[in-house]
Amino acid sequence: MNTTGASGVFAREFDALGRAVEVGFAGGRVISVSFPPETPADAETDHDLLDRLGEYLRGERDEFAEVAVGLTVPTDRRDVLEALRTVPYGEEVSVSRLTRLAALDPDDPDDLELVTGALNENPIPVFLPDHRVQGGPYATPGEVREALRRIEGL
Structure with missing residues (x-):
């Protein structure tokens, strides 16, 4: 699935972590990451970045350097x-x-x-x-x- 420009919350459970990774997006930029015990019921599970994260967790080298982030910090x-x-x-x-x-x-x-x-x-x-x-x-x-x-x- 091509999710460029997506907004919303996406999450998936990963065996390598024994928990889910929840990623929040706004305008295609990552604005938050958290690690709930399981995938929240209201989160979408299909996202390109979650696919990449799964490959990384299986040992594929990825620095995520080009992942667009939206920092709302000082x-x-x-x-x-x-x-x-x-x-x-x-x-x-x-x-x-x-x-x-x-x-x-x-x-x-x-x-x-x-x-x-x-x-x-x-x-x-x-x-x-x-x-x-x-x-x-x-x-x-x-x-x-x-x-x-x-x-x-x-």
């Missing part, structure tokens, strides 16, 4: 999350390194607080891969994060 947090998106598949960074990637000072407590806040409130886990950050915090639930790290060999 600009400074957006900068952090966009820097997070540059961390390649199968690689991890420390919070300090992510802080530098976001052009912030890892020795400045306010900058570190900004980075950890952005990670903790990441609205689009997987596509903004907080599971690639050592020592978190994370928006991705622990068991999901561990599965994603295993898949990527981290």
